[in-house]
Amino acid sequence: MDRHDGFREFVLARQQTLMRTAYLLTGDAHLAEDLLQSVLIKIVGQWSKLSRSGNPEAYTRKALVNQYISWRRRPHPELPSADPPEHGASYDGATLDRIVLRQALAKLTPKQRAVIVLRFWEDLTEAQTAEALGCSVGTVKSQAHHALARLRMLAPELAHLLSDSKIEEVVR
Secondary structure: OOOOHHHHHHHHHHHHHHHHHHHHHHOOOOHHHHHHHHHHHHHHHHHHHHHHOOHHHHHHHHHHHHHHHHHOOOOOOOOOOOOOOOOOOOOOOOHHHHHHHHHHHHHOOOOHHHHHHHHHHHHOOOOHHHHHHHOHHHHHHHHHHHHHHHHHHHHHHHHHHHHHOOOOHHHH
C-alpha cells in the first residue's frame, strides 16, 4: 500500500472547491493557484496520517487559511490590481456587485476575510469556522460582525446585500 493512496483522488474530487476558497482568500487567480499548490505540497507529505484521521478536507481548508494569513504578513513587491478596467468592458449589475465586493474584501484584515470566506462562501457553521481558524466561536462572531460592518463602510452601495443571508449570493 502506497503512503499516497487516495491523495490523487482527493485532489481530483476537491480541487475546484479548494481553488474557489483560495481565490476568495487571495482575490487573484494566479495567487490562488500558488496558494493551493503550496498547501497541497505540504499535505502530500502528511497524506497517510491525514487520510486515517478521516477529514483531510477540513485540514486542507485550515492549511489554506493559515498559509494565506502567513503570506499576507510578508511584504510582496508586486500585487495585481483588483480595479476594473477604465473602459472597454460592459458589466451587468451582478458583475459590478462582485467586483466592488472583491475590492472591499481585499481591504479587510486577513482573519476577517478568512471568516467571511469560510462562513458565507464555504457555508461553514460558526463552530466549524472557529475550528478551521483555531479560535473561539465568539471570535468568529466578532470578526464576522466587524468584517460585515467594514464591508458596508467600504462599499455602501452594497449595504443592502451584506446581511448574513445575502452575502453568499453576491460572492458567487
